[in-house]
Amino acid sequence: MSRSTRNALLVLTLAFFFSSETLLHAAPRKQANLFVDLSLLVAPEYPCTWPAGFPAFGILPQTTIGKDSPYNTDLLIIDGNTGTQLDTPPHSVARPETGFPHAGPLGLQYADKVPVWRLVGEACVIDIHKFRNKAKKGYSALIEESHIKAWEDKHRPLCPGDVAMFHSGYSDKYYRPLPDGSRFVAKPLSKKSPAWPNPSPDGMAYLASRGITAVGTDSPSMGPLPDLAEATHYAGLKEGLVFTEGAMQLGKLSKTGAFFAMLAMKHAMGPYAEGRAIAIRKSELAGRLIESVKAKRVIDLSVTLDMNLPVTWPGKGIGNHRHPYTKADFLYSEHLDLYHHTHLMDAHAGTHLVPPSFALPSPGFSNSQYSERIRKWLTDYEEDFGARGFSDVTAEKVPLAQTCGPARVIDVTGLSASFKFKPGNPRSPLIIPVHIRKYEKEYGRLGAGDIVIFKTGYTGRKFKPMPEGAACMADPLNGKSPGWPALSARAVIILAKRGIRCVAIDAPTITSVNPKNALFTYWALGSHNMVAVEFLTNVAALPDKSYFLFAPIKIRDCHGGPGRAIALH
16 A cells, blocks of 8 residues: 555544544534523522512521531522422312312322423423513413414414413513512512513413413413412313423523423422423424423433432431421411421432532632541542542533433442442442443443433332331441442543543432542542432333433522433433
């Protein structure tokens, strides 16, 4: 072969290599551009809490990285009417046993019982801008059946699998820091400004008659003021619809064709739930997901949040636990015979996100601020894995495209059976590079944009009501039983080289019950700008090909991220 021929082949080879690399990395970037965040930012100075008698949202640091802890943790005070939220049938339908006129079986379909396929669908964006501020102070302009039919005549009939989204631009215009933010809810309630436009009871009844999945609005409530809020809610909820309230940025979606998901918290007996509303713009991906919704091929991957379930980190020994998941009742609703309630919860309760700032200190942090023990661990870590990074990336800064993507499920259920455990020595079987390479040999190389999910089967076996539920976290942490399979720091490095930016697991954490190993894994994840979704369940139900969706509640400066994980196939 001549030199000129060899050079030509080399040029062609390099061209192919670089073009392939470009395509590989272009796919995640292109996918990122498809995502639209439809959720309000939750922060104390915003009007994210219903102002009429509801406890104010709060986020309180519990530990900060330094001498006393290598982690940042937060306590949340948050109720289901905070920010962007989901209303379920028990919001207006009483439990059957009450015998009330508005009672029925749907009065038991709480946030943890709503069929997950009702939370997703094709967004049908109905423009109602012309109705904004057209009513007198304290009143809402009403959207009637005729207005909805006019939209259908122009676009297409609404049908099962659709989510009707009313777009007035209200949240975009009025959701502002207080005191200006009082225009969002407080001033309309006080009859100092016009209220938001929304469907009348007849308009809502018509929507329900179309067999659609759900209804949403970019205003703080689906209920028109001053006296039709309950009637409109009941007209839809009694038919099994669910409502997304407090959406925003609906103008970024096409009138039809975008995929919508309301990833709401899975509170036991929750008549409403705070959530993260997201959309995927009209595209081939959105089309595939919408077809999955129509066929009801949607899988719930989140554990239920309940005070009697092991959803909060108990710590080792006594006094090292995080704030337990707590339900606090207030404001009795006589027509439903139930109390409204808020929650006090650790930001890592239940199915949750671990952002880099959980274990990585902010830029400018001096390692001398660590305890002597953690400084020694850091020396060991950096000798093996290089410099530990810094980060101020909290949950709300993590891009939606980083926690959503094709699911690649790596089965490590065999690790627990072969693990040799000695009581008194908290340890976990480790997922190491060989497990990843073995998977790739059989199923193909992992790549950028994939969501790697480790199937352990642990949650399915151990997640049970207390006191039996102590076997889930407390017993392994105290060396009474083997720990759950956990990702090693070395495996993190391999995944990072593949371009993986999100890993998930059906175990309480993705890290070992051994505290040193756990910190190493979290340092490695954060230092490579990776995040983890912990405490999944039902992973065994995932088929070979599925699309994973997770998003945390959009809470500013939160070092954890309670949220909802689902998959479509």
